[in-house]
Amino acid sequence: MINIFRQALAQLKAQKMLGIISIVGTALAIFLIMVVVMLQQVKVVPFAPESNRDRLLHASMASIKTVDGADNYFESNGPLSYESARKLFYALETPEAVSIYEPGTSTAPVSLPASQAVSVDIRNTDDNFWKVFDFSFVSGKPYDKAAFDSGLAEAVICESVARRLFGSVDVAGKEILINYVPYTVAGVVKDVSTLAGHAYASVWVPFTSTNMVNWTWNYDIMGSLGVTILARNRDDFDRIRHEYEENVRQLNKEIESTGWEMITRNRPYDQEKEACGAWANIEPDVEGARRMRWIIFAILLIVPAVNLSSMSESRLRRRVEEIGVRRAFGCRRSELFAGIVGENLVTTLIAGMLGWIMSVIFAWVFSSFLFTAPYSTVSVMPKVDITMLVQPSTFLWAILFCFVLNLLSTGLPAWRASRINVVNALNAKL
Amino acid sequence: MDQKLFKQIKNEWRSNLWLAIELLIVSVVMWYIIDYFYVDYRVYNEPLGFDTEHCYRLDVSYLNEKSPDYIADASEEEWVSWMNTLEDRLRARPEIEAVGRGQNSHPYNGSNSGTMLKYDTINTSSYVIRRVVSPDFVRVFRYEGINGETPDQLAEILDKGEILISENLLSMEKDPGMDAADLMGKDVYIDWDTTRTVRVGAVLKPVKYSEFLQGPMNRTIVIPERLTNVNTNEWVVRVKENMDKDFEKNLRADIDRHFRIGNMYISNIKPFSVLRDSYIKAEKDTIRNMLTVMGFLMVNIFLGLLGTFWFRTQQRTRDIAVRKVSGATSGDILRLLFGEGLLILTVVTPIAIAIDANIANLELSAYLHGAGDGYFAWWRLALCGGLTYIVMAIMIVVGIAIPAYRAMHITPAVALHNE
Numbered sequence: 001m002i003n004i005f006r007q008a009l010a011q012l013k014a015q016k017m018l019g020i021i022s023i024v025g026t027a028l029a030i031f032l033i034m035v036v037v038m039l040q041q042v043k044v045v046p047f048a049p050e051s052n053r054d055r056l057l058h059a060s061m062a063s064i065k066t067v068d069g070a071d072n073y074f075e076s077n078g079p080l081s082y083e084s085a086r087k088l089f090y091a092l093e094t095p096e097a098v099s100i101y102e103p104g105t106s107t108a109p110v111s112l113p114a115s116q117a118v119s120v121d122i123r124n125t126d127d128n129f130w131k132v133f134d135f136s137f138v139s140g141k142p143y144d145k146a147a148f149d150s151g152l153a154e155a156v157i158c159e160s161v162a163r164r165l166f167g168s169v170d171v172a173g174k175e176i177l178i179n180y181v182p183y184t185v186a187g188v189v190k191d192v193s194t195l196a197g198h199a200y201a202s203v204w205v206p207f208t209s210t211n212m213v214n215w216t217w218n219y220d221i222m223g224s225l226g227v228t229i230l231a232r233n234r235d236d237f238d239r240i241r242h243e244y245e246e247n248v249r250q251l252n253k254e255i256e257s258t259g260w261e262m263i264t265r266n267r268p269y270d271q272e273k274e275a276c277g278a279w280a281n282i283e284p285d286v287e288g289a290r291r292m293r294w295i296i297f298a299i300l301l302i303v304p305a306v307n308l309s310s311m312s313e314s315r316l317r318r319r320v321e322e323i324g325v326r327r328a329f330g331c332r333r334s335e336l337f338a339g340i341v342g343e344n345l346v347t348t349l350i351a352g353m354l355g356w357i358m359s360v361i362f363a364w365v366f367s368s369f370l371f372t373a374p375y376s377t378v379s380v381m382p383k384v385d386i387t388m389l390v391q392p393s394t395f396l397w398a399i400l401f402c403f404v405l406n407l408l409s410t411g412l413p414a415w416r417a418s419r420i421n422v423v424n425a426l427n428a429k430l
Numbered sequence: 431m432d433q434k435l436f437k438q439i440k441n442e443w444r445s446n447l448w449l450a451i452e453l454l455i456v457s458v459v460m461w462y463i464i465d466y467f468y469v470d471y472r473v474y475n476e477p478l479g480f481d482t483e484h485c486y487r488l489d490v491s492y493l494n495e496k497s498p499d500y501i502a503d504a505s506e507e508e509w510v511s512w513m514n515t516l517e518d519r520l521r522a523r524p525e526i527e528a529v530g531r532g533q534n535s536h537p538y539n540g541s542n543s544g545t546m547l548k549y550d551t552i553n554t555s556s557y558v559i560r561r562v563v564s565p566d567f568v569r570v571f572r573y574e575g576i577n578g579e580t581p582d583q584l585a586e587i588l589d590k591g592e593i594l595i596s597e598n599l600l601s602m603e604k605d606p607g608m609d610a611a612d613l614m615g616k617d618v619y620i621d622w623d624t625t626r627t628v629r630v631g632a633v634l635k636p637v638k639y640s641e642f643l644q645g646p647m648n649r650t651i652v653i654p655e656r657l658t659n660v661n662t663n664e665w666v667v668r669v670k671e672n673m674d675k676d677f678e679k680n681l682r683a684d685i686d687r688h689f690r691i692g693n694m695y696i697s698n699i700k701p702f703s704v705l706r707d708s709y710i711k712a713e714k715d716t717i718r719n720m721l722t723v724m725g726f727l728m729v730n731i732f733l734g735l736l737g738t739f740w741f742r743t744q745q746r747t748r749d750i751a752v753r754k755v756s757g758a759t760s761g762d763i764l765r766l767l768f769g770e771g772l773l774i775l776t777v778v779t780p781i782a783i784a785i786d787a788n789i790a791n792l793e794l795s796a797y798l799h800g801a802g803d804g805y806f807a808w809w810r811l812a813l814c815g816g817l818t819y820i821v822m823a824i825m826i827v828v829g830i831a832i833p834a835y836r837a838m839h840i841t842p843a844v845a846l847h848n849e
Binding site for chain 1: 451455
């Protein structure tokens, strides 16, 4: 093992320029691959308050179309009314919790009585919202079912809003104006990154305390609300979808007279599918998005691998005599092959680590440039926590890609080198 | 000279094969990216048909009964009068040039509505964007007519209760038998409503949905709000060019005093520059990613040629020294080395272009809407293939330059002292 390290270092020293090129080439490839991996990971890996992402199913939007046989074909795609959402989702039996809430945020004036208002991002939710997502409360507690059912004017605010209004965070029980309506602060939570797209807001209020329930369209089928389901585990997903489809059939019977019919577009979606769609009228193409990522990985791996292959080959050519001697003294082909690949793996891993560290630093420094979601209506930049970027899985991916790159770039030259005829090798003939 | 080149390339065929494979892969990917940029460039440079500079979107919200200021049981007339007051007060601000309202109408909108137009045998079949607006909406975004109608004139036409259609309205119909411009002044059916006709008051220059969008969403019918029962709840304003500074801040400061009217209030103010950035971010991200991949590929060509030729000039020190002794100038040696790299690229390029053409024929490349373009056009392939060649040639020369520089400075006496 130590020998392999020594060999690798000696090789780097003997061919400085080729060594530098190999390291830079590898590091750059791993760097870019890891940035792509991280771009995807912030969308799907769990972090507070979306700690249960792998157990979530989303139906932020719904779709209806005119019943078959109508004169014209129409579609309406968007959020649901409370009435429909309740019938379709609260009625589910398998999930651990179901939350109905505003799929996006809106902006609302918030102030202390008799002072100028500030605009903040607000989200209307139900009480289950606090079960589906796990917020850290620094003061007070969430509004409960009783408060939600009776439409009490209670609000949860985030730390930074509390500081801006009161200068402190321990403000549960105090009064603020939201949309010129007096609310009691039920609780204060830690600020949420906009990357937690479903949970994010600065202020949360029960939608029964506003007029949101009345904002409906298409015979009260569509409205302003979306849904997130927390399953007990992923194995329940199919059962939940099945139950949901049953509820859709039921709802379609009830709304038959309106001339509209609900279509599911295979909703609800898991976190990955939800993350790769932006439009309510198109089912997100997870396979397509995955394929695209693999093509990018392939390009980022194959091009440098070809490069490095050519260099490994050049380097090995300088060592034919050495290889000949080793073979003459009984070194087996497989040993030789493993030795060469192993040596290179040391270099690849060193360069790979370099690339990975660079990618984390880069992603952290340029987070707003990298991670701001398109079509976003929020007013603040995404905040990236280092724990979102440094996940055990990212680390494993980095190592895996190093192995692949190493094998691609030294496999063929090493195989050829290990098959050289001993006599030719001793005469330095390749 | 050329023979020497070929012989040299043949002698090093194995490492040249590696190079050729690399250049081939890079060439295809690079062409794909350049072709994509070409399409984006063409689409981006089509006239937008609207102008959002110095424009703002105002969110107007409504109090609910939990507010102490809520006016219960307000009548329809009261709501209308509040709306008019809000509009008048905005108009009275010296920095505001125009105040408009619309539903799913303003640019960079996440939502849209569709409509159709029927006249004689024409019955539009694909999606047409329906913009229900107050007359001044067209003054805010400075729409223009194809016959030189100004935004002010278009607003007057809308005020008369006539509709505006875009010049490209019929561009996606099969054999419409006429142009949209021929519908000027005609009475037509819209919105699937065949109980009444409306008059086409003017034909607009095409209004795009957003910078990078192609296709049906760039066609529109603009309908004055009073022909519909739509609640035009998106408020938009245009600020005079020289008075845009601090507009948002000043208006915000005045909300409590002037812009809480009855149950209505302004809840947010957003410049269209922000809406635009957010809306076109998806495409800008794609461009950013492609540029990164392109940069990566270029660095790889550079590193690949640097490495290969570094090694080669090292191997060939004596060979180069002999050439020098026999009278070769530094320029000759440089040409020989560059020639080697460029010749490989030149050999690989036709193969790459054949692959490119296949990719385009399989409709896997970028799509450009419009006459005869689509996925594939010979001159587009030639242009983008040519650009790819040039970009790669530059990187090859840069990559070889460093080892070549070293080779030029070989002193024959030192290199050959063994002989």
